[in-house]
Amino acid sequence: EAGVAQSPRYKIIEKRQSVAFWCNPISGHATLYWYQQILGQGPKLLIQFQNNGVVDDSQLPKDRFSAERLKGVDSTLKIQPAKLEDSAVYLCASSIQQGAHNEQFFGPGTRLTVL
Amino acid sequence: AQTVTQSQPEMSVQEAETVTLSCTYDTSENNYYLFWYKQPPSRQMILVIRQEAYKQQNATENRFSVNFQKAAKSFSLKISDSQLGDTAMYFCAFSGTWAAGNKLTFGGGTRVLVKP
Numbered sequence: 001e002a003g004v005a006q007s008p009r010y011k012i013i014e015k016r017q018s019v020a021f022w023c024n025p026i027s028g029h030a031t032l033y034w035y036q037q038i039l040g041q042g043p044k045l046l047i048q049f050q051n052n053g054v055v056d057d058s059q060l061p062k063d064r065f066s067a068e069r070l071k072g073v074d075s076t077l078k079i080q081p082a083k084l085e086d087s088a089v090y091l092c093a094s095s096i097q098q099g100a101h102n103e104q105f106f107g108p109g110t111r112l113t114v115l
Numbered sequence: 116a117q118t119v120t121q122s123q124p125e126m127s128v129q130e131a132e133t134v135t136l137s138c139t140y141d142t143s144e145n146n147y148y149l150f151w152y153k154q155p156p157s158r159q160m161i162l163v164i165r166q167e168a169y170k171q172q173n174a175t176e177n178r179f180s181v182n183f184q185k186a187a188k189s190f191s192l193k194i195s196d197s198q199l200g201d202t203a204m205y206f207c208a209f210s211g212t213w214a215a216g217n218k219l220t221f222g223g224g225t226r227v228l229v230k231p
Contacts, residue, residue, distance in 0.1 A: 003159075033219075042119075042206050042221030043160075056218055091160070100148040100210035100217040101167070106160040 002026065004107035006092050012113045018080035021110045025073070025094030031055075032069055033104065034077050035091040043091055049075065050098055079112075087114045117142045117209050121222035128197045129230050135182075136192045136225045138207030148210045149183065149190045150219070155203040163205070166190065197229045 005024040013019050025032050030051050035043035046065065048055040051072040060067070064083070069075040079086055089109040095102040118141045128134035140149070151163040166174045166183050173181050178198075182191045194201055207222040 031217075035219075040223075042208075042223050043219070044221070045218050048218060095217075098217055100212070102217070103162050103165070104219065108159045 004092055004094055004105055006090075006107040006110050008110055009108060010111050010113075012115065013082055015084055015114050016081040018078065019082055019112065020076055020078045021090050021092075021112075023075045023077070023092030023107060025075070025092070026105055029094035029096050029105075030072070031095045031098050031102070032075050033093040033095075034067055034075070035093065037089040037091055037109070039088070046077070046090075055098065082112075082114045084114050087112055117144075117211065117220045119207050119209050119220050119222035121207055121225050123225045124223075125226040125228070127228040127230055128194075130199060131196055133193060133195050134197060134227060136194075136205055136207075136227070138190045138192070138222055140188050140190065140207070140209050140222075142188070142209065142211070144211050146212060148217075149181075150208040150210070151179070151181070151192045152206045152208060152221075153201075153203045154206065154224075155200075160206070164192065194227070199229050199231060201227060202229045203227060 032049045034046045037043040046060045047057040047067045049069045067077045089111050091109045092107045093104040095104045120139045147168045149166045153163045154160045164176045178195045180193045204224045206224045208219045210217045
């Protein structure tokens with residue numbers, strides 16, 4: 001079974017530029033999560049989708065971050081414009097359904113450096 | 116809001132020995148799940164072990180076991196017979212009820228180094 005795929009794996013941009021990350025969850029997984037992991041910290045949830053609807057985006061900085069999952073499969077996370085403090089690893093995860101008993105499977109992450 | 120605290124930034128252990136990682140959490144919920152995740156260097160995060168709060172029996176997965184103390188809100192991980200492949204960051208995480216969307220709240224992590 002293929003795991004969660006993310007691209008690109010690495011991205012370096014200048015501050016005030018825009019960037020987009022892509023995630024393809026495990027086939028059949030209805031729930032998709034985007035986490036931000038700043039160096040030396042644990043991941044923090046940015047947004048959670050159930051199919052193509054948003055379940056939780058309370059910690060998403062909506063003035064600069066946006067995310068979509070239009071067809072309930074792939075998802076894109078965008079930052080526009082980027083700030084220095086956005087440097088982090090962006091992790092995508094998926095689970096078969098909502099519910100804490102359902103394991104979340106993580107992708108390899110995209111490491112973003114903002115200069 | 117839930118919080119998860121890991122007080123040990125880094126631990127080292129000799130191969131074949133045992134190491135215990137600490138985790139405390141704060142919540143007002145009565146039913147929830149606790150997890151330990153492993154993040155090896157430059158590799159993706161994987162689930163090590165999971166504990167349901169309403170189950171009194173401590174979870175065990177091969178060389179990994181937990182000590183769950185619900186009243187004390189403590190959830191430690193014991194790695195027995197440590198192997199070089201256990202070298203990684205370990206994160207303790209909390210997830211509440213379904214109504215909360217099962218968001219994972221992570222601790223700050225403990226770096227474990229297994230020495231040959």
